Amino acid sequence: MSESRDLWQDSMDHAVAVARKSGEMIRAAVQNQDRSSLVQTKSSAVDLVTETDQKVEQLIIQSVKSKFPTHKFIGEESVSSGEPCVLTSDPTWIIDPIDGTTNFVPRVLGGVVLNSDTCHRLNARVVYSAIEDKMYTDAERGPFVTGRPPAGSSQTMFTKRWWPQSSAQQDPDVVDKIFSSLRNVLTLLCTGIRGAGSAALNMCAVASGSVELYYETGIHVWDVAAASVVVSEAGGVLLDTTGGAVDLMSRRIVAANNKTIATRIIQQLQVYSPERDDGVTDGK
Ligand SMILES: O=P([O-])([O-])O[C@@H]1[C@H](O)[C@H](O)[C@@H](O)[C@H](O)[C@H]1O
Numbered sequence: 001m002s003e004s005r006d007l008w009q010d011s012m013d014h015a016v017a018v019a020r021k022s023g024e025m026i027r028a029a030v031q032n033q034d035r036s037s038l039v040q041t042k043s044s045a046v047d048l049v050t051e052t053d054q055k056v057e058q059l060i061i062q063s064v065k066s067k068f069p070t071h072k073f074i075g076e077e078s079v080s081s082g083e084p085c086v087l088t089s090d091p092t093w094i095i096d097p098i099d100g101t102t103n104f105v106p107r108v109l110g111g112v113v114l115n116s117d118t119c120h121r122l123n124a125r126v127v128y129s130a131i132e133d134k135m136y137t138d139a140e141r142g143p144f145v146t147g148r149p150p151a152g153s154s155q156t157m158f159t160k161r162w163w164p165q166s167s168a169q170q171d172p173d174v175v176d177k178i179f180s181s182l183r184n185v186l187t188l189l190c191t192g193i194r195g196a197g198s199a200a201l202n203m204c205a206v207a208s209g210s211v212e213l214y215y216e217t218g219i220h221v222w223d224v225a226a227a228s229v230v231v232s233e234a235g236g237v238l239l240d241t242t243g244g245a246v247d248l249m250s251r252r253i254v255a256a257n258n259k260t261i262a263t264r265i266i267q268q269l270q271v272y273s274p275e276r277d278d279g280v281t282d283g284k
């Protein structure tokens with residue numbers, strides 16, 4: 001085994017182990033009737049964080065630091081507390097301790113509370129649906145081949161549901177663009193629309209072939225970093241909502257079963273551009 005393969009395997013093993021520990025913490029919090037009293041807000045009154053999000057992120061960071069002291073981090077709650085959101089060429093763990101906090105708070109569960117993390121540059125990644133106890137780690141096994149054609153199939157009709165999603169928006173112009181895009185795509189033949197309340201789980205649904213498409217603007221790098229690797233490895237397609245190559249810091253993403261489906265939807269979308277996660281403004 002090469003040195004980089006060893007590091008990849010070590011990182012994957014560690015990510016899986018710490019995701020399982022995080023899952024125990026999340027499930028214990030779900031049993032705790034009082035946890036909604038620990039909810040705070042971040043960038044706006046509808047941007048929620050709980051004590052569990054913060055504790056899980058610290059658990060992951062401390063655990064990874066003790067195993068890989070030189071690795072870097074981009075964590076949702078750390079960035080929210082003022083840490084930089086910068087991707088360098090160093091191995092970097094991109095952490096979303098709970099993806100789907102707005103479901104976690106009122107205990108609307110059903111598999112939408114999860115932990116995702118990824119070690120950028122090694123492509124080690126884990127998306128763990130803590131409530132379902134389902135680990136999305138390997139495109140060759142597990143949930144990806146349970147009788148459904150996975151992403152990457154040649155199916156080009158919308159025979160299944162597809163999942164657009166939007167986080168809360170305060171800007172009426174942006175809301176107009178969201179509804180206009182939705183009106184355009186609803187006129188295409190599809191069997192229905194859904195949203196799990198978790199960007200990462202929506203993308204894993206594309207990877208596993210449960211749905212054909214997911215798109216969203218306003219997500220952050222930690223919402224989609226790990227799941228992007230899962231989609232790619234399952235043979236799916238990732239693009240920017242502009243039709244260009246996906247840029248994880250741009251906060252825009254389309255994940256689809258194949259390029260034909262992605263392109264048909266992109267033609268219907270009205271593009272808007274939230275402030276990038278890395279703060280870069282030059283022409284993007
Ligand atoms: O805040 P969080 O629960 O980690 O992540 C959110 C979820 O993925 C949600 O589905 C998506 O619509 C938001 O854009 C994300 O920010």
Ligand SMILES: [Mg+2]
Binds near residue numbers: 096098099100199
């Ligand atoms: Mg998230």
Ligand SMILES: [Mg+2]
Binds near residue numbers: 076096
């Ligand atoms: Mg989160």
